[in-house]
Amino acid sequence: MKNNTYGPAGRYRIHKVLGNTNRTGLWAYRLDTPININKTNYHMKCWRWYYSEPNSTLWDVGLPSCPCLKSQAAKDYNFIPEVLPSISTDLIKTLRRLQGNGTTFQSTLPNGYSAGLRCVYDPEGYLISGFRDRYFIYDPDQRGVQDHIGQVYGTLHFSMFDGQEYTFKGLGEFVIVRLSSAKGANVFTLQGQTEKRQLENGYANTTALVRLAAFYQGTLKVEWRISENRKDLLTLVDDKQVEFKKYVVYFSQNGFSLLKLEEKKVAIVYSCGLQVSVGMGEGAILQAVVLIPQTFLYKTLGLLGLWSTSKGDDFTQSNGLVLSFPENILPNEENLYNFGLSWIVPAPESLFVSKQSMEAWKAFKPTFTSALMTAAAPTALQDANLTCSGLIQCIHDYLMSNSSAMGRQTTKLFNDFKQLVTLYGKNSTISSDVSLVGGKVLL
Structure with a gap:
C-alpha cells in the first residue's frame, strides 16, 4: 500500500483490507511499549470503575434523611459521629474550621450501593448542610421526624x-x-x-x-x-x-x-x-x-x-x-x-x-397493682409516693421490689423516654430559604 493512496486496498481504504485480526477492516494496535507493559493503566481502571458503577439516580436509595437538629442526630442510632480517615483527619478539620465550627454525623450503615450520608450542624445545633457520600438531594417535604x-x-x-x-x-x-x-x-x-x-x-x-x-x-x-x-x-x-x-x-x-x-x-x-x-x-x-x-x-x-x-x-x-x-x-x-x-x-x-x-x-x-396498693403499709405508700413524685410505675416498682433505687430507675427510664418522644416529635424546619448549591444545602 506504500504507493497506493486512494486505490483499492490503499492506505486510506484499510476498511476494505483484511486486517491483522483476520477480519476485513478490523485492525488491532498496541498503544503501550514493551517498557510499560507491566505498569498499571490507571486511565483504563478509571473507565472500568465508571462503567461498573450503578446508575447515579440510585445512589441515595435507602439512605435516611438528616435529622433537623443535632440533638436528634445524637439520639438517632442511624447516625454516628463522623469517622475521618487517619491520613487526612487534621487537614479536613482545618478546612472545616475555616467554614465554622460545625458538628458532622454520618450514617451508621451504607445503602445497597455502598453510599452513605453526612449531616453537618452549626454550633447552635441546626442542620446547615447534608450531603451523601456521592451527592445530596434535599427533600422539602420531609420536615418532620417520621418515626x-x-x-x-x-x-x-x-x-x-x-x-x-x-x-x-x-x-x-x-x-x-x-x-x-x-x-x-x-x-x-x-x-x-x-x-x-x-x-x-x-x-x-x-x-x-x-x-x-x-x-x-x-x-x-x-x-x-x-x-x-x-x-x-x-x-x-x-x-x-x-x-x-x-x-x-x-x-x-x-x-x-x-x-x-x-x-x-x-x-x-x-x-x-x-x-x-x-x-x-x-x-x-x-x-x-x-x-x-x-x-x-x-x-x-x-x-x-x-x-x-x-x-x-x-x-x-x-x-x-x-x-x-x-x-x-x-x-x-x-x-x-x-x-x-x-x-x-x-x-x-x-x-x-x-x-x-x-x-x-x-x-x-x-x-x-390494685392488690399491691391495698396490701402496702401506709408508711410504705407514703415513702414510695414521696420518692416517685406520684408516678404510678415508680410506686409499683418501689413497693414490689422494696427498693427505692428500683423506683428511681423506673422514673428515670420513664422521663428519658418522654424526652426522647418529645425530641423526635419536634417538627423543626431548616429554613424556607434553603437551596442546593454544589452538593450542599446553603442558607
Missing part, C-alpha cells in the same frame, strides 16, 4: 407506639413487636423472656425482662441476655457472644450494625432504619426502646401494639381481635392480662434456645 417509638421497662411496663401506657406482668416468652411487609409477610420479630423477681424474702408475683432476641429476615439473630453472675449484659449473634474490643464501639454484619452505647447498653440498627436499644439496670433486668420507620405504619403487632396513630386499636391480640375501651377509659390491669397472654411465643417460633413451660406460664398469677 415512632415504643419502650418496655421496669417490672413490667410498656409504652406503646401510639403513646398508650400499661403494665403487664406475664411470665414466659412474648412477642414484644412483630413487623410485616407490604404483602403481609413477617419480616421482623423482637421477643422477650421474663422471669419472676427475686426478693430478699422470696419471689414476688411480678416479672421482668431477662432476655431479648431480634431477627430480621435475611440477617442473623441477635440476642441480649444477663450474665450468670447477673452483673453484665451479654450480646450474642447467632448464639455466639460478641466481644467489643477496646475503643471499638460497633460490630457490623450485612444489613445491620451493633453499637455499644454504654457499658451495659447495646443497640442494633438495621439498614431499613429500624432500631432496638437494650440496657441492663438496677436489679439485673433489661429495658428496651424500639424505634420504627414510617414504612411500618399499620404493620406492627405485639405487646407494643398496632401503630396506627390511634390508641383505639392498640390492644390488638394475636388472633386479630381488638380489646376496645369506650370513652378512652383504659381497661384495668386485670382485663389487660389476657391481651398480654395472647402474645406468648409458640414453641416453634421461639428465638431462644430454652425449654418452654407453657402450662407454668399460663398458671402464673401476678400481684396486680
Whole structure:
C-alpha cells in the first residue's frame, strides 16, 4: 500500500483490507511499549470503575434523611459521629474550621450501593448542610421526624407506639413487636423472656425482662441476655457472644450494625432504619426502646401494639381481635392480662434456645397493682409516693421490689423516654430559604 493512496486496498481504504485480526477492516494496535507493559493503566481502571458503577439516580436509595437538629442526630442510632480517615483527619478539620465550627454525623450503615450520608450542624445545633457520600438531594417535604417509638421497662411496663401506657406482668416468652411487609409477610420479630423477681424474702408475683432476641429476615439473630453472675449484659449473634474490643464501639454484619452505647447498653440498627436499644439496670433486668420507620405504619403487632396513630386499636391480640375501651377509659390491669397472654411465643417460633413451660406460664398469677396498693403499709405508700413524685410505675416498682433505687430507675427510664418522644416529635424546619448549591444545602 506504500504507493497506493486512494486505490483499492490503499492506505486510506484499510476498511476494505483484511486486517491483522483476520477480519476485513478490523485492525488491532498496541498503544503501550514493551517498557510499560507491566505498569498499571490507571486511565483504563478509571473507565472500568465508571462503567461498573450503578446508575447515579440510585445512589441515595435507602439512605435516611438528616435529622433537623443535632440533638436528634445524637439520639438517632442511624447516625454516628463522623469517622475521618487517619491520613487526612487534621487537614479536613482545618478546612472545616475555616467554614465554622460545625458538628458532622454520618450514617451508621451504607445503602445497597455502598453510599452513605453526612449531616453537618452549626454550633447552635441546626442542620446547615447534608450531603451523601456521592451527592445530596434535599427533600422539602420531609420536615418532620417520621418515626415512632415504643419502650418496655421496669417490672413490667410498656409504652406503646401510639403513646398508650400499661403494665403487664406475664411470665414466659412474648412477642414484644412483630413487623410485616407490604404483602403481609413477617419480616421482623423482637421477643422477650421474663422471669419472676427475686426478693430478699422470696419471689414476688411480678416479672421482668431477662432476655431479648431480634431477627430480621435475611440477617442473623441477635440476642441480649444477663450474665450468670447477673452483673453484665451479654450480646450474642447467632448464639455466639460478641466481644467489643477496646475503643471499638460497633460490630457490623450485612444489613445491620451493633453499637455499644454504654457499658451495659447495646443497640442494633438495621439498614431499613429500624432500631432496638437494650440496657441492663438496677436489679439485673433489661429495658428496651424500639424505634420504627414510617414504612411500618399499620404493620406492627405485639405487646407494643398496632401503630396506627390511634390508641383505639392498640390492644390488638394475636388472633386479630381488638380489646376496645369506650370513652378512652383504659381497661384495668386485670382485663389487660389476657391481651398480654395472647402474645406468648409458640414453641416453634421461639428465638431462644430454652425449654418452654407453657402450662407454668399460663398458671402464673401476678400481684396486680390494685392488690399491691391495698396490701402496702401506709408508711410504705407514703415513702414510695414521696420518692416517685406520684408516678404510678415508680410506686409499683418501689413497693414490689422494696427498693427505692428500683423506683428511681423506673422514673428515670420513664422521663428519658418522654424526652426522647418529645425530641423526635419536634417538627423543626431548616429554613424556607434553603437551596442546593454544589452538593450542599446553603442558607
